[in-house]
Amino acid sequence: MGKINFIFAIHFHQPVGQLKWINDGIYERSYKLLLEIFEKYADLKFTVHISGPLLLFLNEYYPEWINRIAKLGDLGTIEFLAGSMGEAILPILPSEDRYYQVKEYMRYFEKLFGYKPKGMWLPERVYEPSLPEVLSKNMIEYTFIDDSTLQRGGHSSDKAYYSWLTEESGRTLKLFFIDTGLRYVLPWSSSEEVFNYILSKSSEEGDRVIVWGSDAEKFGEWKDPDWAWNWLNDFLSKLRERDDILLVHPRDYLKEHGVKGLIYLPSGSYDKMLEWSHGFFRNFLIKYVESNNMHKKMLLVRKKLKQAPEVADIAWREYHLGQCNDAYWHGLFGGIYLIHLRQAIYEKFIKAEKLAEETIDYYRDKNLVFNYIDFDYDGKREVLVETPRYNIYIKPDDGGTIFEYDYKEKGKEHNIQNTMTRYMEPYLENTGFIPDWYRRVSSRIHLWSPDTGLNDWINNTPFKDQSDLALRKYSVIITREHKIILRTLGGHYVYGLKPAKILVEKTIEFKNNGITTNYELVNYGERPVDTLIGIEYHVSPKIDLINKDSPIIYRIESEEKNVEEQWKGISRKIIVKSKVFPDIVLESSDRENEIWVSPLNSLARTEKGLMKVFQGIAIMFVKKTVLKPKDEYSVKINWFIGENLN
Known part of the structure; x- marks a missing residue:
């Protein structure tokens, strides 16, 4: 009869920016339950990882839970795993940050528990061959990766049932492999089926090990708590009586059996992550421009922090938490x-950025700093305008748009351009969903056909924009008066008519608490242009992460509307209101233009199926006009934070 060692590794994690009432609910349904299970079966061996962001949350709001689970570590029931402070995907970070993410977690864990773990949980089990050096420098002896990584390296699946040694630059790391098949049966199948699966990997020698490593929320959150309680009690009570499946800690297995030998492996993760990322996690930075934007914001903030060696430790802590995956x-x-997750990432980076700027006296006697750099690493330069109170980032080659608007006042840090483009996802195919054909940011110009309506715009009805201005590349001039002028020559296209050339010029002026943009459109064609001029903005209101009953509204023409409501009519001003942020105001100089307002909702898969997910407020200033040859339309739009532009 074969025997096998079994590592039961449970991963507790909630992200930076998770809504407090969501965390509270998961704590009540899942984390309390699991702690009670650990205490009831204290004679067994569990392996536990608590992520940095969740550890901070639990220590603040539920310290007694931390105290109780720490005692189980002292008793020998639980072996804890280290992690990265921000639960960051280590390979996508600068090399120093990879090291400090782990170091900071170890420091904080030791502060709470009194010692440093020897093993580590890799966030999303994203592995790259450079990691052994980073982890070894932090005195990490072993980690868990998925058996799919083993198979990607061309190795036999049987190797997954032993520990192996790898190295990078002479720094060694021991590897355990999480069994994919076991993850799909535990806890979804009966105890007997799980035992049968585990024993199918056993050997007569009894030196093999099988690892289950997955989310704590599977117990009490993914399925109801009563079911989880009953399943765990049935499974663990029966496991306790068996002598052919030995529940062990990783460190004890290594003491008794050691490693099988040397191995080298390619990049990898678990099977579904490989599917979603097309085999390589960094592909997410290419697929989602918003992901790349946060990542490159991280790199920019890091440069400022490195210039400020005396910056407070809290700045680095905020920065590291902003790397939460x-x-x-x-x-x-x-x-x-x-x-709300994207909001929190920007909030962390903006806080760190502000602290770094104050430390090095970044602005000195200036109110404005202009940087013309390749911010997003796409080979084209962007214009970054920084002030002590806010940042404005402009992308000339994408319609001369504003793609980031950071508010930097202490306690109110927020990127009000934190909106999300709607992408085609595999699960949206054949649903009638039409993805966005441009990035949902601000200061984008359209020439809509005269029959275009609000729903055509927000739902991407094809061929309604009759110009190429939305995606044109704009030239950039920075004037002596510290204004930015963006200029392009595009066209207006109607089937059967000669194209009409349209000159667009945007002049951006920077005020104390916001910006003024003057738009000028001139018809240089030989025919009239009958159109709806649309100037598009998007606003990301600040979400209250603590209080559930904190609605966000917008006010227009003395009406107050919920952000999920549309509005269309003649107006020149809209105010977006949140209880946790000053008013965000957009106002036009044209008293006769229309304003179209709509929630920007994506269609995304959730635990409850396909649902609309709020991404921001879409706002279009619309002017119905006929531009004759040489005619000009001009309008000024203010975008500011507070009661008045100053």
């Missing part, structure tokens, strides 16, 4: 499509 990708559910 969940907002950078999308798989089954949520992720980058959750506006």
